[in-house]
Amino acid sequence: MDSKNVIAAISLSAAVIILYSLFFAPSSQEISKEGGNNIQNKLESDTPLLEVNESLSELSREDALKENKRINFENQNIEGSISLLGGIIDDLTFKNYTETLDGSDKIILLNPKQINTGYYVETGWATNNKNITLPNSKTQWSIKGNNKLTPKNPVTLVWKNKQNLEFQKIFKIDDKFLFTIDQKIINSSEKIFNLYPYGQIIRNKAPEITNFYILHEGLIGVFDEQLVEKDYDDIEEKQFSKNANKGWFGITDKYWITTLIPQNNKEFRSDFDFKNKYKASYIETEPMEILANSSISSKTNIIIAAKEVDVIDGYAENLNINKFDLAIDWGWFYFFTKNFFFAIDYFFKLTGNFGIAIILITACIRIVFFPLANYSFRSMAKMKVLQPEMTRLKELHKDDKMKLQQEMMALYKKEKVNPVSGCLPIFIQIPFFFAIYKVLFVTLEMRHQPFFGWIKDLSERDPTSIFNLFGLIPWDPPSFLLIGIWPCLMGLTMWFQQKLNPTPPDPIQQKIFMFFPLFLTIILAPFPSGLVIYWTINNILTMAQQIVIMKRTKVKTI
Helix, strand or coil: CCHHHHHHHHHHHHHHHHHHHHHCCCCCCCCCCCCCHHHHHHHHHHCHHHCCCCCCCCCCHHHHHHHCCEEEEECCCEEEEEECECCEEEEEEEEEEECCCCCCCEEEEEECCCCCCCEEEEEEEECCCCCCCCCCCCCECEEECCCEEECCECEEEEEECCCCEEEEEEEEECCCCEEEEEEEEEECCCCCEEEEEEEEEEECCCCCCCCCCCCCCEEEEEECCEEEEECHHHHHHCCEEEEECCEEEEEECCCEEEEEECCCCCCEEEEEEECCCEEEEEEECCCEEECCCEEEEEEEEEEEEECCHHHHHHHHHHCCCCCHHHHCCCCCCHHHHHHHHHHHHHHHHHHCCHHHHHHHHHHHHHHHCHHHHHHHHHHHHHHHHCHHHHHHHHHHCCCCHHHHHHHHHHHHHHHCCCCCCCHHHHHHHHHHHHHHHHHHHHCHHHCCCCCCCCCCCCCCCCCCCHHHHHHCCCCCCCHHHCCCHHHHHHHHHHHHHHHHCCCCCCHHHHHHHHHHHHHHHHHHCCCCHHHHHHHHHHHHHHHHHHHHHHHHCCCCCC
16 A cells, blocks of 8 residues: 555545535425414413423432322333323333443433423424313323333323323333324314324433534434435524425434424424424424314324434334334445445354444455556556656656656656556555444444453454553553554554555655554544444555565566
């Protein structure tokens, strides 16, 4: 690998990314609120849950959970409870995921609304008829029948008003992350009512986020065919509104997501806004009419999930949720990155180790592009043997750059050398480099996955450091001094690669390239260890391939 080409490739890649983000990156189109304001005003005026200025208490999470009566839910993946005050889902824990590698603290996502980290999901009805009393955040629901929600046992909550309307919330849960709420109203009066179903996700405070450009964390939705991604600070500055006939929306973290899926083919308006709390909500734009002595119902799907690829894709297909797979941030190169994940996952299922899967996929990439590398290395070998002649031409025509270019091109043509051929393998490898970085960074499957020895998590940096002799000295260096074993191995392989390539004739370039392996070692040290392993193995295979090709070439290279 020619270091000059590496620098050129990296520079070009950065330029492409910057230009793409400035001119071509898709941005969500904010639409006029005309036609939806009246309905939203009804929702805001009649639904106390939207009174986001409610004060927060200093209660602990445990004490907050004890304040209200609850029904518990549990399946193979999640556990938690639903508050009977308001009928909201405000307590959810992932049973199979932990905060740290030791497995002592399970991931808690949803929290009661009265504490600082409140995060909850609520559904209900809105109306413009001030003579109807509707259930709200202060409504105390009653349990009808079963009092624990499981995949085999739904739970029904009931509340009646003074207008002879009985409201029911029928909660169902599957064996993974899907809640289904059937909202039913039984009208025992002689009157006709018009009601609008709605749902909302509210988060009191923005969580700590990665804050890296390749990953979106915040509010997200797909409305008809349009993907909308809004950061927390975006919503603080300006509300977003959108009308659609199908779609989904929610709040996404790096590995977890909370989503609402309105009924298809029923027009709804969705809003992302901030009034001391972050809110993603929807309300159907056409009212549902409930006739005298009759009933109506509305169904809402809620997915509160760990973003496992097969689970997200399964819900997208089975529930016909348009573009729900975009809940995982695959990035601009969606098809390439996602298929790259499937390739690594295939080898993982064969070997049981994601590190070995990365090594195998690296070998496959080298095999696929062997012919191109063969052509490139042969050209580089010829460039190396032509260096004395090139130096002579530069001295001969040092005052006539045009003449020098003509003589150099004539030399390349005569010897059948392509001076840019060394760049081709580098440019082809760049998408794979970005793809594996993206996969390591965003996919839950790679989280807490070990390799061998000291690498306990391929999605995190190598925890060792050369500054304490890789653990031999009892001292914990600061994070900026954590340059581990694998980054050092990567830098060493890059240094050996340089010895196989033509030496730049310019003394300044020689010094720059001499420090280039050290520079990349420092730069890539904080990157996921899986990425550094990929780059190191790729270097080793490249060197082996280059040595074999150079030995077989008819051009004398020494």
